[in-house]
Amino acid sequence: MKSGPFRFDPATLPGYGEMIVRGRVDRARARVIRGPVDRGASVVEWVVISALLVGIAAAVGLLLANKLKAKATSINLDTGAI
Template identity: 45%
Template sequence: MNGRNFNTGIPGVDFLITFLQGRVQRARSGELDRGASAVEWVIISAVVVAIVGAVAAIINGALDTGANKVKDCIEGADAGSTC
């Protein structure tokens, strides 16, 4: 095959051979590396989103704890004491 026109006379087989020749040529040229790069970016983005979510959960928990402490202090406060 090697770049030569290949004709079997059967359109389906001719299409399949042409398609496969194109795929082999793309694989040899290194053009398929773009897909690997896109997958790497998706993985990196997912890790960043997970880290941001974890940090947000930690901050939210700390704020809830602090707010509850302030609420308890206000509810239990009297004129002669401080929290």
């Protein structure tokens, strides 16, 4: 056992685990106290990126549908039988 901020030596497996857990708890406590400062900007960025990707996917889908429809209408179905 070691005195100081950690109960175990961080060079050992239990000490490393304690260090990781304490770090996560400290970040969670700080988030509760300060609040999520930059969270709104991150959400807006993801919405913009998602909207762009949806727009690109819709444009590609529309382009493919038009090409397939043009190709399908150009096929001659008259077999000449009877």
